[in-house]
Amino acid sequence: MKRLTTIAELRDYRQRLSSTQTLGLIPTMGNLHAGHLSLIRQGRSHNDHLIVSIFLNPLQFGPNEDLNRYPKTLDADLEHCRETGVDAVFCPQPEELGISSQDSSSCLTQVCPPESLTSVLCGRSRPGHFQGVATIVSKLFNLIQPDRAYFGEKDAQQLVIIRRLVADLNFPIEIIPCPVVREASGLAYSSRNQYLSDRQREQASVLYRGLAAAHSQFQRGQRDAKALLAIVKGELAQVPQVQPEYVELVDPQSLAPLTTIKEQGRLAIAAHLGSTRLIDTMLLTVRQPIVAIDGPAGAGKSTVTRQVADKLGLLYLDTGAMYRAVTWYVLECGISVQDEAHIAQALKNC
Template identity: 45%
Template sequence: MEIVKTIEGLRRKLYPRRSGRIGLVPTMGYLHEGHLSLIRQAVQECDTVVVSVFVNPLQFGPGEDFDRYPRDPERDAEQVKETGAEFLFAPDAQEMYPRSPLTRVTVSGLTDSLCGMSRPGHFDGVATVVTQLFHIVGPDRAYFGQKDAQQAVVIRRMAEDLHFPLRVIVCPTVREKDGLAMSSRNIYLSPEERKQATVLYRSLSEAAERKSRGDFNRASEAVRWIEDQIRAQPLAEIDYVEVLSYPELEPVEEIGDRCVIAAVAVRFGQTRLIDNMIFSEEETECFVP
């Protein structure tokens, strides 16, 4: 496994490997089992795998946690090495943005709800840096986690709209034993917050069961039920709870047998956690492959 810090250096390394399939796993580092599952899938499917680690300032808003976002380059490198990925691309901000960038990639519509609403500009920053990484690496496949469901939908749509010559692969959320979705931000949680944070998974998965039993006809009923569960945790402060059509992310009234996603963002102290679950008759059918 080789760590590469410059764009030119990475291009030089990848040049002789272009005849094979190249996989990219873009991350912000502080890797956990969620990231590692993406990397392992990439290693299985591709001849050359590049894991990028870049905490992208463009996707953090003012007052967000860019400065205190957790970083551990050495542990990241060890973990990537164990997966069998060939390259760890770890540019600094000067390398990615040698001057203040004037260019933005924006995806409208899909970013009007959920995190797009509570983090204005976030997905412009994500779409822009992912475009940069796609141009630097030239991957045949790029891997994203379903935990960031809106990001996955946005990137997939961007790749289609702009005719990127690659496949966007979305892999299932990896969870702790008690169901909490893996996230680099989980280390921020105090023991009590960590305990209460399991409400995200519990409420979503029980809502999915209730929905399949026919308990909810309207999206608003599911939303209210999930909100009630979360509010029962004294340290939880809801950012949003939404039930939207999937993958269009549009408001729905009657759920019926349509494929919807329940998505939540909840603050525990300074820490904002997200999670989501797809409600469908047959999950595999409406999960965008």
């Protein structure tokens, strides 16, 4: 495993990789735990090469936040990376990324995501936080040029902003969301869990219990936002030491508040326990069943599938016909079937 601390070393490493092989990136601030390791395992299984960045980003901490006491465990982090098959770790100092130790942001070009995404949920109490995240993630994307980057769904607002960043700035990177990983009590893994006493860890598990209680009622057919939020708040009220900052139900893509769930909604919580700020989230999805039928040619797939879709009231999609139609369209346009870029452009008009 390579340990890279400078941009020059990183670029040299990147240039040596084959252009035909895929590269995955796991951006972290260090203090790796089971949640991070799940990202690493997923990235390892998807890519030929995997880089983990370890950078405690000063830009995403406010003046009264926990930058100075945030856990720093670089030696243990490197060992975790080595054990899980990471190919390289990029762990620069702030100055290497152009961040002054005296004034972390005054001389650095900043990336500013849309205010509609940064001024809600955690953005209300953490002004500048997501600007700091977007700035450093953009630098990492530019320097490392991964094919895929992996982010945990626990930081759901961050994930929405990163996806928007990639779309708006045309980064050719696939963003892979990874499920929340939890302790046995249901408490979502977080580096800040280390601040909690054993008793507080037990109390903090009420965040998950609140989400789970609302999810249970959602599965029984409850779609009203007020009712679902009341369930979460009622559960949290049973542990008065946990002080909610917000409990909201929002659209998973726009983060706009919902009054009812038609297709999807994201329950999001931020709360304080002592001096520790915790967040948790759960996606609520109205699911129709998905039935996939495959088999050899002439076996009756289309006939059976049409009848199943009709009986269950589902959308019927004949993928064989879809692929044939696309192929015909490409040939009609005079495009070589090997010309991936022009095919992709043609399909926008298909």
